[in-house]
Amino acid sequence: MYSDKVMDHFEHPRNVGVIEDADGVGTVGNPVCGDVMKMYLKIDDNEVITDVKFKTFGCASAIATSSMATEMIKGKTVDEALELTNKAVAEALDGLPPVKMHCSVLAEEAVKAAIEDYRDKKLKEN
Numbered sequence: 001m002y003s004d005k006v007m008d009h010f011e012h013p014r015n016v017g018v019i020e021d022a023d024g025v026g027t028v029g030n031p032v033c034g035d036v037m038k039m040y041l042k043i044d045d046n047e048v049i050t051d052v053k054f055k056t057f058g059c060a061s062a063i064a065t066s067s068m069a070t071e072m073i074k075g076k077t078v079d080e081a082l083e084l085t086n087k088a089v090a091e092a093l094d095g096l097p098p099v100k101m102h103c104s105v106l107a108e109e110a111v112k113a114a115i116e117d118y119r120d121k122k123l124k125e126n
Contacts, residue, residue, distance in 0.1 A: 002060060003094035009064035014071050017053040023121065026113025028106055035062040035103060039070070039110040043118055047078040054110070061100035065107035068092050073111055078118065084111055 002010075019040035029036040035058030042051035052074050056066040069089050073081040086104035090096045096104060 001097055005093045006061065006064045006096065009067040009093065010060040013063055013067040015053050015067065015074070016055070018055065019051060019053050024114040024116075024118025026110050026115070026117055028109040028113055030102055030106055033058070033102065035059065035106055037062065037066050037106050037110040039066070039114040041114045041118060043078060049073050049076055049078065049081055058103070059100070061096055061103035062106065064093055065089050065096070065103045066110065069107040069111055078115055081111055082115055084108055
């Protein structure tokens, strides 16, 4: 049912944790399945994502897509990270079962919510 990559990111998730002084934090959830993702970003003066962590409450697909999304945006600029799509996350995991594609959507939304939070904080500083 799940690809080897999905199982690897589920059993050995990358970038799990919290960034206490995060520049951006995004939390998203799916009320239907109960999955909740929280994404933390550390962003430097050049708008490069230098660190990213996540906490996810959910199924194997939710954890795997969170993990893969963090890997895909780390080291990218904020604008590059905004281009992340749920399809790209699913493809990077060698696919997801159709009933689990919503997990990749949550991962995309979590990244975008964290960036939105970062940008909102920056606006308030200026």
